[in-house]
Amino acid sequence: MKIAFGSLLLLSLMPCLFACNDKAQGTFKGRRSTVTVAGSTSVMPFSEKLAEHFKIERPRIVVDVQGGGSSAGIQACMNGTVDIGMSSRELKGAEKALNQVVICHDGIAVVVNPRNPIKNITSEQVRAVYSGKLRNWKSLGWIDRNIDAVSREEGSGTRGAFEELVMAKTGIDDGTMVQDSNGSVKEVVATDPYAIGYISLGVVDAKVKALSIEDIRPTPDNIKEGRYRIVRPFLYLTRGEPGEAAGLFMAYVLSKDGQGILKKEGLIPVNE
């Protein structure tokens, strides 16, 4: 009994031994170093993907990706708690003091369940649905069922962009359901035949159907040509110049390889 307890104690204290050997801010010559990236949950999965591939090139640099949200990421960056902050919305006011790099553009798609026969919607109708004026699929040409509208939470970069670019002055109704990430909004729309939601275009897959807005399909081409307007930038933020390891990661993201990865995911690369 005593031996078991003792060894358990020793085992659990192991992580403390490593506490000293960490948080190397920038110097990595031969040693392991970490780059912390935190912020928007929209950008997060793509940063993770980039980090995975980056690790193959530079196994000594560990890129640690966290969520937390655009605002949290911006805050953390300003505080110096993270190396790179991620944001899915434009910077405002005092935030502009940060060094920002656009790593790609992302469309916001209005999605419905694949069982939903509707293919096109006008922005006026989207506004009506989300402001609570349009409540039934009947009015849009489908069956007599209430529209289960799903939105993102207050403070979300995606919601902010959606409100700015689509809702304009109209407020989102209090009766809409709320989920706190692109993935969970997509999940609700994928399982509820009567749901509608807005998510990052890069997250759209076969589980949901993206609607055309005023007959313009949300494709990377349409976005590049400026035809599909519901677009926002994905930003990497640093306080001043990025540290050595962070700079290498950012260079990778902006390189042909990095941009290729983003393009494959459905985002719009910057360097084309």
Next chain:
Amino acid sequence: MRLPPRFVDKAMRAGLRAQAMFTVAILVTIILIIFVKGFPYLTAEFIFSYPEDMGRLGGIFPSIVGTLFLGLLSIVFATPLGIGTAIFLTEYTRESNFTRIIRFGVESLAGIPSIIYGLFGFIFFVIKLKMGWSLLSGTLTVAIMVLPTIIRTSEEAIKAVPKTLRTVSFSLGATKWETVTRVILPSAAPGILTGIMLSIGRAVSETAAVIFTMGSSLRLPTSIMDSGRTMAVHFYILAREGISMEKAYATALVLVFSILIINILAYYIMHRMIARYS
């Protein structure tokens, strides 16, 4: 029309029994669903490899490690405080206003919901003490959460030690501290251990407090300042984002069965305690 009492008696007995069995059925159903849907994906590779593509592929090794570290470390912090408090309340004072205030404190801590612990841990450990999202922040927060449970179960275990043992020890000339450490604690050990095991179970299944203090990084935590996921957090993210239903079920399976094993161990220890005294 008044029903004959005999009939009502038999009917109510059957009805109550049915409801009790229904409750057990709920438990069995939950475990079965998780087992049936998760077992096909529970491979050695799943347990020992790293997650890829946000968890869509690969395994859950980092979160298993994260869970282990969180569970064990939080117990390391909470146990001395918990047992110490229990010893103090039972052996070193009499019931007084002082002890009542302390018990009030313990009860209140127990009643605070996990999201409030999450709020507190976030603002205090992560931000004010600048520990960031880390194993340390998570561990300290969870340690405070499980402290009341350890205090409660330790107190009960110590109280259950027969008074005669104490009097015999004193009559042999032992000091109070010697009595506590050499007589009382050893015989209360099974009960205390049971409490510790149950607390580990609680720490492992905690999500709200852990997500806001330990973070949700997919990396393998190798230092106490590293962020990481516990299995509960990983499962939550997998399930909520619809990343992979199969991996979600498999993770749930590992999680639930770990808790099951911990509970069974706790029972085993308790039964040994009963056997020792009968």
Next chain:
Amino acid sequence: MNRRLVNKDALVRLVLAMFALSSLLFLFIIFVFILSEGLPLFYGVGVRNIALGMKWAPTRGFFGIFPMVISSFMVTFGALVVGAPLALACAAYLSEYAGKKTKIFLKPSLELLAGIPSVVYGFLGVVYIVPFIRDYIGGPGFSILSTSIVLGIMVLPTITSISFDSLMSVPAAFREGSFAMGATKWQTVYKIVLPAARSGILASFILGMGRAIGETMAVIMVAGNALKIPTSLTDPLRTLTSNIALELAYATGDHRRALFSTGVVLLVIIMVLNLLANFWVKRRVGR
């Protein structure tokens, strides 16, 4: 030599006293920090505007959490409606009827139910209960109904275990007297034992309420998180706890402070519930 021993004991006592005080210390720190972040907004915006305000739009200056207070209470009562009768039946069966063999698997089952993580409950609720409600009853499925069912199952072990303790502490004499007068078992349970354990059972309900109102993860997954006060069982809703968890990660400045204010309100509600429960538990058997 005696003096040395006495001093050592005094030292030990002091150290242990400090350990014991640590609980109070933690409680104090927790309250201080939650209050220090949450109270200022009450002064700035006004208690009425927050606690009774109907609109929650913190990035635009609206901090009303009243709809969420109502929703929290609704699902808590719903959880009691779903869970309490079942829990009470289990407790009564365990204490009055069950044989040794049944007790051996019934009691551990309840404790295992309590040990299952809340996220697993939420997940199963989303995968099975929500679609069922959506397809056969109506609405989006994320609703008071789904939340109440999931919460009801989650508070069941709490209510059962405390009610069970209460029932067991009813003196055997009560039952024996009843049998001696020719009553059946059910009549005894229904008219003598249950009323005698009434205070403890009520306390268990209140503690169950406390657990339900504090639950976060499972609720976020099945409630839909809409900001309006639900008008039907199939309407989605948002509880105080969900609100905090949903927006904490993104919130800054006043928005974040408002979430702490929500936490303050939640803490107050739970403290009141705990005090009520403790008050009732003290009055165990009889009146």
